[in-house]
Structures are given as C-alpha cells and as structure tokens.
Amino acid sequence: MKNYKKMSVVVLYMLFILVGFVYGYNKGKDISDDNNNIAHEKNGIDVQKVEDEKVIKHEEKITPSTLLEYVYYYTKCNHTITEVKKPTGDIIGMNEEKFMRYITINCPQWELISFSSNKIVMSIKKHHLCPNHYIIGVENDKIAVYKIGKDGKKVLFKIVNHSVKLLNEIDQRKLKEGITVDSKEEMVEVLENFSS
Template identity: 45%
Template structure:
C-alpha cells in the first residue's frame, strides 16, 4: 500500500520539474528577443515621469577628404602692391582623396609659400604670399632707348606690351630717365595714357 503511494508521487514531481524547466526556457528566450539594443536607446524615463526613448545619433568615423567636386579657393597676397586676388578652381586630380593632413604635408613639401587656412569636403581655402606686383598692374619703362609699356604676369615678370618709336628718353630730364629705368607702376591703361602724355608732349 505504501509503495503504491510513493510511485505516483515520484512521477508527479518529475512531470512538474520538467514542465518548470520548459516554461523557464520559453520565458527567458522571449525576454532576450524583446530587450532593446544598447546602440539604439540613449535613455528611458524623464523628470516628469513620462517614458521617452531616443535613437542614438549616427556618427561616422570616416575622415574628411577632397572629392572631384571640392572647390579650391586660392587667395594670393602680393606684398609689393598690397593687393589680394582670389581665384576659385575645382580640385586638381592629385588632390582627390587627400585628407587634410595629407594635403598640408604636400603643401609644406612642394609649396612653402602656401598656407592651408580651411578644409572641408566642399571647400578648401589656400593662402599664398608673393613678393612682387599683382597682374593688375602695368609698368612704364624703357626698351631699346624708347618708352615702353609692360604688363605684369602672375609670376611678377614684365611682359612687353608696346614700344613707342621715336620716343628717345635722352630727350627727357635726368630725373625722369631715372624714374623710367626703375619703372613707373600704374593700375590701368588710363593711367598709362596720362603718364605718357606728360613725357611725350
């Protein structure tokens, strides 16, 4: 009689234990699937008791680099005349895919007179210092003993634009000859005409 009572009890315990293990496994799996990922939630809860969930902002570790459509602004300051000329160009082929550090290293090595002022994917600004006149000027001087007009190029070189025949400078005062030998710098063709009028009248 006692044995008949123990056997059903053992079977009942085994069934309950097995059922409990299965139920616990199912509940645990459900909680894992429903738990929010840490990279999706910044915080939950607020001071007024209202639950708030916010997505973490997307951040990229990708470095800024120059693309084929990046605009490059060259600001050239000419020390002799004090003028600054700004020129905008698309990025050169050798610049494409360069980072700020790579471009700066290139400038230091290849163009010591350049200075990188700002850098972004859309726009780069480079400042350049030159010791000569800017290309906006003309120089009234001498060529083969006659009055001549020179244009200044971007490298500060004098390019002969016009020579006036039969304008022998020996006919001028010594002080005027010295001025022409040094070169008289003017800003426009109108000023050229005004100066020549004094020397050729």
C-alpha cells in the same frame, strides 16, 4: 484642509514615481549599452574601432565638386588676387590630414586657411607687385611698358615709338628708374603726358 493634504501626498507620490521611472530608464539604457559592448567584444568586434569608423564616414574629403580658392597676397602693393579652380585628380578623395601632407611636400609656401568638402582656401604671400601693375621704363632708348609676371619679374608689354632722348633730364631719370602704375588707364595717362 484634508483634501489639500491628500492632494499634496498624491502629487508627492507621483513625483517620486516619475523620478524613479526616469532613473530606472537611464540606468537600464546604460546597462543595455554595456551589454551591447560586452556582446560585441565576445564576437571579436572592437567597439572603439566601430565608433572611430562612424566618425571617419562623416569626415570631410575633397570631391570633384570641391572648390579650391587660391588667395595671393602681394606685399609690395598690398593687393590680393583670388583664383578659384577645380581639384586635380591626384588630390580627390584626400581628407584634411592627407592634403596637409601633400601641400607640405609639393607646395610648402602655401598656407591652408580652411578645409571642407565644399571649399578649400589656401593663401600665399608674394614679395613683389601683383600682375595688375605696369612699369613704364626704357628699352633701346624708347619708352617701354612692362607688365609684372606671376613671378614678379618685368615682362615687356609694348614699346612706344617715342625716343627717350627727346625728353628732359628729369623725365629720362624717372623712366630709367621705372614708373609704376596701378592700371591700364593710369598707364595710358602717363604715356600721353610723355608724348605731349
């Protein structure tokens, strides 16, 4: 029993010594940090400015290897098209804040989704069909095929040497209104139906 009491007293003393050591070490570290700050202030060094500069050194910036991902969302067809490009020289070196100012001034319709040194993602909504669509219609009384330009306007793709006047009235009306198709294969299929 005596050994047990002696052992517990020794363990208790060692615990107090350990707690005292940890407390003293942390207190000494705080005093050391305060002394460093005081020394820097005496030498005219702004400690907060030094800390801010450390943060700035690790700030994300656009580099020549940064990928710019442009995401186009087309509301009329609910399609999304993504383009990936390299940055132009005028934006290399910009941080997120400067880049936000740049796009606000130069391309305000774009929304910044994410920003890092590796990849920047921006998106835009276009309120028309995407360029992957075709519209089959009429041009000079002939069946015509139009592609959709990036601005959403129809661009003549080709004229089929087939007169619209040879078609029945319902087909003529459909063509005058324009038949929108989602792919080149679908366009070919529709054209074959009008040719037969």
